[in-house]
Amino acid sequence: xxxxxxxxxxxxxxxxxxxxxxxxxxxxRDFRTGRKAAKIAIPAAMxxxxxxxxxxxxxxIRRRQRG
Numbered sequence: 001x002x003x004x005x006x007x008x009x010x011x012x013x014x015x016x017x018x019x020x021x022x023x024x025x026x027x028x029r030d031f032r033t034g035r036k037a038a039k040i041a042i043p044a045a046m047x048x049x050x051x052x053x054x055x056x057x058x059x060x061i062r063r064r065q066r067g
Contacts (some may be wrong), residue, residue: 002026 002008003024004054010028030036040048 002010002021008021008024008026010017010026012030013021013028018028020026027065
């Protein structure tokens with residue numbers, strides 16, 4: 001249906017429509033900023049938490065070995 005209009009714009013596309021829009025050179029507009037932020041922020045926060053936990057655990061183990 002989008003290929004029939006003069007200026008195709010994929011709005012809030014799912015994965016399949018986003019892929020098709022890229023292949024056809026259509027403009028893509030995604031207004032779901034909360035969802036996009038969650039996709040980035042949650043994994044980043046988990047990774048940061050894991051690194052901080054590993055550093056804290058390593059420091060605690062080293063302190064026990066010395067003392």
